Amino acid sequence: QVQLQESGPGLVKPSETLSLTCTVPGGSISSYSWNWIRQSPEKGLEWIGYIHYSGASTYNPSLKSRVTMSVDTSKNQVSLKLSSVTAADTAVYYCAKWSSAWRAFDIWGQGTGVIVSS
């Protein structure tokens, strides 16, 4: 069973860049697509985008201008950068593995909370 672990600063100042990392143990990073999803009371669950281990990516059109995802296969890590953050970006951020067989997110990290505040 793949276990995902998100990490990053819990507090980010407005206008700065939020940076999170998802660690995928066991070398399985090279077999799947990895997604970032966030959840807030205001917006509920919101898909941010995905990155394939090959580097191909697709982002939510509403966030596309501010999102960058990358994959580092040597470290078994997937990264999310969200620029120019505002209070509206305050949320719990999850990484999740996409199962191409089931066409669904079958493995989720525990999530990491991010607050945007000065």
Next chain:
Amino acid sequence: DIVLTQSPGTLSLSPGERATLSCRASQTVDSSYLTWYQQKPGQAPRLLIYGASSRATGIPDRFSGSGSGTDFTLTITRLEPEDFAVYYCQEYRESVMLTFGGGTKVEIK
């Protein structure tokens, strides 16, 4: 963009009762990309149903999914204490966009 509307917002039921949750899409959804998740407080969502009607590994058979087109249903035949949670539907259009519904909370009456 497709909007997924879940109803009711809250379902108050007793253990042993049947729960019927609705997910209605603003446009036709490919059933193979319609998914249901369960989320308990402080936890990440957990995959329940994929492809509109297939149970994920380890999901009890009291959970079932059905529907097509724009109307999908998650049914829990006999609620167990551990089933009280929030349920989300989700759809995906390949290489375009992925959307979650607003959720239905199943609470103990």
